[in-house]
Amino acid sequence: MWREMLQALPYILGGIGYTLGVTVVALTVGLVIGVLLALLRVYGRRAAQNFAAVYVVVLRGFPSLIVLFIIYYMLAALIDLPPFLAGCVALGVCSSAYQAEIFRGALQSVSPGQMMAARALGMSHRQAIITVILPQAFRNAIAGWSNEAAIVVKDSSLVYVVGLPELLRRAQQVAARLYAPFLIFTVTAVIYFLLTFATNRLLGWLERKTRIPQMVAAR
Amino acid sequence: MNRWKIGSLFLVLALLLTAMAGCKSEPANDWERVQEAGKLVIGTSADYPPFEFMNENDEFDGFDVKLMEEIGRQLDLEIVWQDIGFDGLIGALQTGKIDAVIAAMSATPERDEEVDFTQPYYIGKDAVLVATGSGIVVNDKEDMAGKIIGVQTGTIQDDWATENLPGDEIHRYERAEQAILDLKSGRVDVVALDYFVASAFAGQGGVEIALETLFSSEHMSIAVPEGSAELLAEFDRVIKDLQDSGFIEGLGEQYLAGE
Numbered sequence: 114m115w116r117e118m119l120q121a122l123p124y125i126l127g128g129i130g131y132t133l134g135v136t137v138v139a140l141t142v143g144l145v146i147g148v149l150l151a152l153l154r155v156y157g158r159r160a161a162q163n164f165a166a167v168y169v170v171v172l173r174g175f176p177s178l179i180v181l182f183i184i185y186y187m188l189a190a191l192i193d194l195p196p197f198l199a200g201c202v203a204l205g206v207c208s209s210a211y212q213a214e215i216f217r218g219a220l221q222s223v224s225p226g227q228m229m230a231a232r233a234l235g236m237s238h239r240q241a242i243i244t245v246i247l248p249q250a251f252r253n254a255i256a257g258w259s260n261e262a263a264i265v266v267k268d269s270s271l272v273y274v275v276g277l278p279e280l281l282r283r284a285q286q287v288a289a290r291l292y293a294p295f296l297i298f299t300v301t302a303v304i305y306f307l308l309t310f311a312t313n314r315l316l317g318w319l320e321r322k323t324r325i326p327q328m329v330a331a332r
Numbered sequence: 333m334n335r336w337k338i339g340s341l342f343l344v345l346a347l348l349l350t351a352m353a354g355c356k357s358e359p360a361n362d363w364e365r366v367q368e369a370g371k372l373v374i375g376t377s378a379d380y381p382p383f384e385f386m387n388e389n390d391e392f393d394g395f396d397v398k399l400m401e402e403i404g405r406q407l408d409l410e411i412v413w414q415d416i417g418f419d420g421l422i423g424a425l426q427t428g429k430i431d432a433v434i435a436a437m438s439a440t441p442e443r444d445e446e447v448d449f450t451q452p453y454y455i456g457k458d459a460v461l462v463a464t465g466s467g468i469v470v471n472d473k474e475d476m477a478g479k480i481i482g483v484q485t486g487t488i489q490d491d492w493a494t495e496n497l498p499g500d501e502i503h504r505y506e507r508a509e510q511a512i513l514d515l516k517s518g519r520v521d522v523v524a525l526d527y528f529v530a531s532a533f534a535g536q537g538g539v540e541i542a543l544e545t546l547f548s549s550e551h552m553s554i555a556v557p558e559g560s561a562e563l564l565a566e567f568d569r570v571i572k573d574l575q576d577s578g579f580i581e582g583l584g585e586q587y588l589a590g591e
Contacts, residue, residue, distance in 0.1 A: 117388070124390045186427045276375075276414040276424075285507065286386040286415070289379035292536040294509055 114293055118300065121287040125301065128280035132308070135200050135269040135279065140262055142205025147212025154213065155220045156242060165213065172210035178271050180207050185275045200272035204265060211261050219254035220246060252323050259316035263309040280304065363562035366431055371410040374400055375430035377418040379507050381532055382587045383436040386415075395587040396434045399453060400554075402579060406570045417506065419486055422446055425557055432563070433555040436526060438488045438548070448558050450567045452551035453580060458489060459530035460543040461523045463515050470522060470542040476500070482511035482520035489524035492547035508533075515539055526550070528588045 154165040172180070181203035185194065194202065223246050231241035273282035281301065288297040366372055376384045378392060387393035392413045404411040416424050421433045425447055436456075439449035460476065462468040470476060477497055483490040485504040493502050503520050505511040511523045516538050523530075527544060534541050554571075556563050574580050 120388060124386070127390075182423070186423055186429070189427045189429065273415075274417055274420050276416045276429075278415060282415065283386075286378050289507065289509055290381055290385045290387070292509070292533065294513060 114291065114296060117291050118287075118293065118296055121291065121297075122300070125280065125283045125287055125297075126304070128278055128283040129304070129308070131197075131272065131277050131279035132266070132269050132281075134197070135204060135272050135277070136262075136266050138201035139204035139208055139269065140265050142201060143208030143212045143261075143265070146206070146209035148216050150209065150213035151216035151220055152242070154217050156238075169210045169213050172207055175207070177204060177207045177268055178274065181271055181274065196272065196275040196277050199275055200269075200277060204268055204271070207268075208261060208265050211264075212258070215254050215257040215261060216250065218257065219250040222253050223249045249325075252320070252325065255316055255320040255323075259313050259320075262312050262316060266309050266312060267305060362560065363566060366409065366563060371412050372404060372407075372432060373412045373414055373430045375414045375416045375421050375424050375433045376435045377421065378413075378415045379509070380418075380436055380529060382528055383526075384434075395454070395583055396436060396552075398583055398587070399574070399580065400434045402574060403567065403570045406573065407566060418484070419506065422555070425555060428557070431556070432567070436529075436552050437555060438550050439553040439555075440488060440491060440548075442491075443555070446558065447555045448560060448564055449553035449555055450564060450571055452553050453571045453575070454552040454584070456550040456552060457527040458524060458545050458547045458550060459527040459541045460545065461512070461515060461525070461530050461533065461539045462521070462542045463518065464538055464540050466518075466521070468521055468542065473524075473543065473545045473547065475543075476522050476524070479521035480519070482514055482523040484508050484511060484525060487525070488550060489526075489547050493524060512539060 150165040150168060153161040154169075157165065181200060184203045184206075185196065185199040227245055227249065228241055231245040232238070236244070270279060270281035272279055273285075278286075284297050284301040288294040291297065376392070376396060378384050378386050378394075380394075382394055383396045384392065384394040392415075397413070401411050414424070414430055416430075418435060421430075421435055421437070422443065424430050425433050433447075437443070439452070443449070460470045460473065462470065468479070473492075474496075476493070477500060480501045480503065481493050481497065482503045482505060483493055485506060490502070490504060493500070503511070503514065505514070508525055508529055511520065511525070512533050514520045515523045522542070523539075524547065527541075530541055533539055554567055556567070571580075
């Protein structure tokens with residue numbers, strides 16, 4: 114059984130490409146939308162704040178799998194996305210709702226004195242947000258964001274429903290052929306662990322690397 | 333949450349529902365369109381040996397796969413495989429993501445309302461599995477009454493148990509292998525599934541076939557989108573040829589017998 118498992122391992126590992134591809138693109142989509150939503154929520158006009166709040170409430174309430182079904186199957190008549198893109202957009206849109214809250218918290222954790230000081234130096238409101246508040250907020254967000262990154266790595270397994278042979282689906286196929294679910298899924302769990310571990314190590318490094326020595330987040 | 337927010341929340345939901353109402357009305361995949369493309373995109377669920385699975389060379393393999401590839405040869409069309417979970421196959425077909433489905437699928441009346449089926453290419457039988465040494469005796473399918481039953485979601489075994497044993501505890505699994513795991517660990521007493529899939533599991537040990545039976549005449553058919561009359565006729569013609577020539581019987585001996 115071990116021999117067959119080892120023979121099938123390269124095939125299973127081949128799914129990592131899809132897993133990581135979907136994860137990276139989805140996180141990026143979620144990052145862009147999430148930061149915009151957070152900015153609207155914190156600095157936008159009343160209507161923009163409400164829009165951002167409703168977006169977060171609605172998208173956090175939908176299971177990712179159903180969002181994926183909606184985008185890939187139900188909206189196919191409007192936009193016919195290929196499976197990979199549909200997966201990235203669906204997971205990205207779902208992730209954006211969570212990322213919006215991460216960045217809202219990060220923006221609000223920057224001391225209000227920073228904005229006042231920036232304005233006192235003659236910066237415009239927008240300039241102050243971009244050059245003073247956001248760089249600090251991004252640093253504050255890394256810890257919460259690495260949580261979200263680990264979640265999206267595992268959520269990426271959902272894209273098998275639109276026919277992408279990613280890591281977990283390949284493991285299912287091999288488990289079905291070899292009649293060895295325990296062995297195959299244990300090995301797969303270890304692979305996922307290594308992926309999330311590496312992701313969090315990378316983000317931990319980024320967090321230390323970008324830390325501002327004298328700065329402590331507002332209490 | 334203020335009134336404005338609640339109002340816009342409902343607006344978003346209403347928009348989504350409107351968008352969804354427009355689905356399922358994709359134009360049927362016509363024979364001409366398929367011919368022009370020179371290929372057939374076929375959906376299957378490659379977790380169901382010996383009918384469809386990924387072999388050790390990482391290729392689609394199994395009774396259904398070899399049959400479909402022969403049909404493709406006869407129609408001079410390339411077969412492009414798409415591995416989709418069994419539950420998602422009908423939806424993918426209805427929305428035009430795939431041209432046809434071959435997945436040991438029976439042409440039940442409920443499914444027939446959603447898609448069209450070819451004539452059966454294979455008439456199968458069912459089995460009831462029990463854990464080895466459990467001492468559970470099943471002489472007739474009605475003997476499953478009062479036991480905890482495991483089935484794969486959406487299969488004809490599921491339909492039969494749901495309809496005929498409404499008072500019993502039925503555990504529904506996404507994949508056959510999950511039902512077998514629970515059978516081995518005693519969470520379910522019996523598992524009802526296709527005979528050849530069952531005998532493949534029995535060959536692995538730990539479970540044994542307690543009963544060979546028919547839950548409904550298990551006619552396996554290829555599914556095409558509703559209204560794809562010409563494509564359906566082409567499939568039917570080739571299936572008949574392959575039955576007459578003995579090709580399908582030969583495949584059955586190769587993949588289904590001797591487990």
